[in-house]
Amino acid sequence: MTNRWTSERPGGAPITVHELGGDGPPLLICHATGFCGQMYGVLADHLRRRFRVVALDARGHGDSPMSDDGDQSFSSIARDILGVVDRLGSGPIDVFGHSMGGGTALFAEVLRPGTFRTGYFFEPIVFPDDAVPTPDNPMATAARLRRASFPSRADVMWRYSSRPPLNSLRADALAAYVQHGFADDADGGVTLKCSPVAEATTFGCADPLTTAMLGDVQLPVVIAAGHDEPGANPARLAPLVADALPHGRLARYEHIGHFGPLQDPQTIAEAIIAHADEVTT
Secondary structure, three states, rough: OOEEEEEEOEEEEEEEEOOOOOOOOEEEEEEEOOOOOHHHHHHHHHHHHHEEEEEOOOOOOOOOOOOOOOOHHHHHHHHHHHHHHHHHHOOOEEEEEEHHHHHHHHHHHHHHOOOOEEEEEEOOOOOOHHHOOOOOOHHHHHOOOOEEOOOHHHHHHHHHHHHOHHHHOOHHHHHHHHHHOEEEOOOOOEEEEHHHHHHHHHHHOOOOEEEEHHOOOOOOOEEEOOOOOOOHHHHOOHHHHHHHHOOOEEEOOOOOOOOHOOOHHHHHHHHOOOHHHHHOO
């Protein structure tokens, strides 16, 4: 069971933030597209000995609704992140971001330098200037076709655990997604909290972060990546992102893929702690 609180955002419903435990300095978890903060409880289990772990639900995800105008742009999500950091009120804090969460957390640092003390980002979504996707890119198109409702959570668990890509998650991470990423319906069924429209709009990457925008980021950053996978693959972009950051370093994990923090959370948590401790010393 987690405690939760909200952070107001300009012109929209509040952002929900989940307390995942720990008494140390704050570390903010920013999740991947389509996911939610409480999925990363499996990561927090290994982080809370060092940090007070908090995880937000990005707009249109988990318990944070979309804005009335449907804005899911990276810059707007980044400003939501800044609002959450302001509510934490502890000066520069440590941050972990996964996929979209990594790209938007980096965007927050671009918008307001000094927001974060350290950053550890697993396959963050950052594009080369000449490779920015169109709103109807394959990931967005596939998300619009995603099934949204199921008869029960058991049905969701069976479906997701039996086929890629979510069958690659650790069982407890997948169970957390099924528990917290779906809302109960009046008829006894369940429906995705992150609707296909919200997910597709987020994948549409309006106002994305590009490598050209990273040149002035002074944050000590680890860009982590798993093994190369077929199709659209942020792992291939990771070296470009690390090279674009003045204080960026690349870390490779060949035994895990794009969902690495939810496949081997202990290894990633230990690396996050090591990076934070290295900067402290």
